[in-house]
Every structure is written in structure tokens, then in C-alpha cells.
Amino acid sequence: MSRLEVSLAGVKLRNPVMPASGTFGSGYEMSEVMNIHRLGAVVTKGVSMEPWLGNPTPRVAETTSGMLNSIGLQNSGIEELIKIDIKSLQEYRQKGGVVIVNLAGHTIQEYIQVAERLNSESIDMMELNISCPNVKEGGAAFGTDPSVAEKVVREVKKVCTKPLIVKLTPNVTDIVSIAKAVEAGGADVISLINTLMGARIDIEKRQFVLAKKYGGLSGPAIKPVALRMVHQVAQNVKVPIIGLGGIITAEDAIEFIMAGATAVAVGTATFNNVNALENIIDGINTWCENHNIGNIMEIKGVV
Numbered sequence: 001m002s003r004l005e006v007s008l009a010g011v012k013l014r015n016p017v018m019p020a021s022g023t024f025g026s027g028y029e030m031s032e033v034m035n036i037h038r039l040g041a042v043v044t045k046g047v048s049m050e051p052w053l054g055n056p057t058p059r060v061a062e063t064t065s066g067m068l069n070s071i072g073l074q075n076s077g078i079e080e081l082i083k084i085d086i087k088s089l090q091e092y093r094q095k096g097g098v099v100i101v102n103l104a105g106h107t108i109q110e111y112i113q114v115a116e117r118l119n120s121e122s123i124d125m126m127e128l129n130i131s132c133p134n135v136k137e138g139g140a141a142f143g144t145d146p147s148v149a150e151k152v153v154r155e156v157k158k159v160c161t162k163p164l165i166v167k168l169t170p171n172v173t174d175i176v177s178i179a180k181a182v183e184a185g186g187a188d189v190i191s192l193i194n195t196l197m198g199a200r201i202d203i204e205k206r207q208f209v210l211a212k213k214y215g216g217l218s219g220p221a222i223k224p225v226a227l228r229m230v231h232q233v234a235q236n237v238k239v240p241i242i243g244l245g246g247i248i249t250a251e252d253a254i255e256f257i258m259a260g261a262t263a264v265a266v267g268t269a270t271f272n273n274v275n276a277l278e279n280i281i282d283g284i285n286t287w288c289e290n291h292n293i294g295n296i297m298e299i300k301g302v303v
Contacts, residue, residue, distance in 0.1 A: 066219025234260025250283020
């Protein structure tokens, strides 16, 4: 076992670092600006059965130590993802990379349809985004109610033939109850956190900066919240955790692993520095060498 190798629900990753869904396109196009073969996994942008247009613009804004986005899960639909993106990632996969597809849906049935369509494709895992608005429940995210979260995971798990990652929203009063619910529903891995809800106002125009008023806050500003939630969840579930939220440096990533994460995902940092993922991988490796760590999992959950 190499120094950085980890395992998520039986799926081996050459290292614990991956891009966060929605920040890396669908993976293959990033090979033009970086060596994607160095990544432990590639996580695609969320995909739905039919194309989604996303939200009106403006839908991205900078904030102090972070950014707001209200993209609205714009995507070209499952058939295009299979035809172009998954096909283009096969060389990466054949050389030891792990391909994870993020699932989006407005109803449980939509999630099920996407999972069923992906079962026969050459991917390794699926990531269920339960931060999507549940149209049958007035638009509240699936992941804000433990019983609803458990139900959607249970129903998708019935049809999903790949290991299932469930991505949690932090916009709840008790993250542990949600994590326990999705574990009970059959989640093989839990990833957290997704973005926190926030806003910005243009005081000259006297209006919100984003067209939809509120958006998801990401970047260094949310790291302390993410770290706390990862640690809380790690104390209360048995499944592996992917930690994310404001990771910029190798030191940030190591903090998440010490808090109980098996792997980490990096998002906003890559917008500022295209080499962020590779720098983090190199930094973790150097830190392990300097501290005589044989495998990164030796420090998992040490706090």
C-alpha cells in the first residue's frame, strides 16, 4: 500500500484528493490544463435525466475569503454525459483513476432514473446530491429532513449497483441526525459539506448581487464550519467520509483527515489556482515523509 492510497467502500484511490462536484466540469476537459492522472478520483458536475438550464445571471459573486454561486445545477443531461464525458474519462480510469458521477434530481424518481441509467456505464461510484430542491415538498432540499433524506437514499440504493456516496447540505440544525439517517438508508460513503447559504447586496444599486438573491457560500470562509461538521459526523457513523469545504492547502486537507475524513474534495481553490489539487497532493506526501507516516490513514481521526 502506497503512502497516500486510501479506500472508499472497497474502491481504492491512489491518493485521497479529488475535485468537488460542480467545480471541475465533467473532468476530461481539465486535462488540458493539468495532469488529471495524478488525482485520486474525478467527480463530475451534477447530472440530471434531462438538461437543466440553471438559474438566471448573475449567478456568481466573490465574497470575503470565498465566493457565492447560484448556478442551479446547469447540465446537459445524462445522455450527453455518457456520450462525451464518461467516454473521455476512460483512459484516466484505465490508468487507475476513479470516476464518480454526481446525481441531481427534483424528485426521488428522477434520482432513481439517473442511477439506473448509469448502472451499466464504466464508472466507479455515484454521489447523490441531496441538496437539490425537492419539488414535491415545496422546494426544501432533500437533505434537510432526516426522514426524507433516509427515504431518498434508501430508494436510490435499491437500484444503484455502484457504491453510493451521499453529499450532505450544512444548512441544517443537526448534521449528525442527517448523517445517521443516510447511513441507515444505505449510504456507503458520506461527503460533507456542500455550500452554506449566503447573500451579497450591491449598496449602490440597492439590490442583491445574485439574480436569485441567495447562493451557496464556498471557500476558506466555511472551513471551520466544515471541519466541525466532519468531526461530529465521524464520531457518529461507521461509513467513510469525504471532507470538503474551504480546503486550499495540504495542511487544510490534513486537518480534515485528522478530524475523521478518509478523503477530501477541493473546489473553490481550483478557481484561484489551477494547480491547487496537485499542490495539495504533493504537500500531503511531503508532510507524511517529514513525519514518518507510512500511510495517510495512520492519522485519520487522531483528534
